[in-house]
Amino acid sequence: MKKILLLTCLLAGTAMAQQAKVTPLISKNLTDLPGKEGLMITVDYPPGASDPIHRHNAHGFIYVLEGSVVMQVKGSKETTLTPGQTFYEGPDDIHIVGRNASKTKPAKFLVFLIKDKDTPVLIPVK
DSSP: OHHHHHHHHHHHHHHHHTSOEEEEEEEEEOTTSTTEEEEEEEEEEOTTOBOOSEEOSEEEEEEEEESOEEEEETTSOOEEEOTTOEEEEOTTOOEEEEEESOSSSOEEEEEEEEEETTSOSOEEOO
16 A cells, blocks of 8 residues: 555656746736737746647747747647747647657757737636
8 A cells, every 4th residue: 555655646646747937027018009918928847748738829839948849739740849949829729739859858948929908817628
């Protein structure tokens, strides 16, 4: 029983360690676009981290800072990005792949969103 409990705790810790860390940097109302805001965040992917299928209902501009990430929106090909490369998601896109390309190294990217004010940044899709 103790071995099962220890294994369960280790697996839970590993799963928790694989989640992305999102850090808000700035949010600004866009006065010339009523009801819209600009939001800038960084996303840190630990090794092996991935996102659930989701959408943003926003224009999203991604710039890779460190490591490599794999991105794909529904209807497009999977793309691996490295530092200095960019990716775009439109308001109607469903983000079906978002993950760290490496199982051993972290990755980090910058995201700039133009979205409706006071709406969630990420909306899960089933």
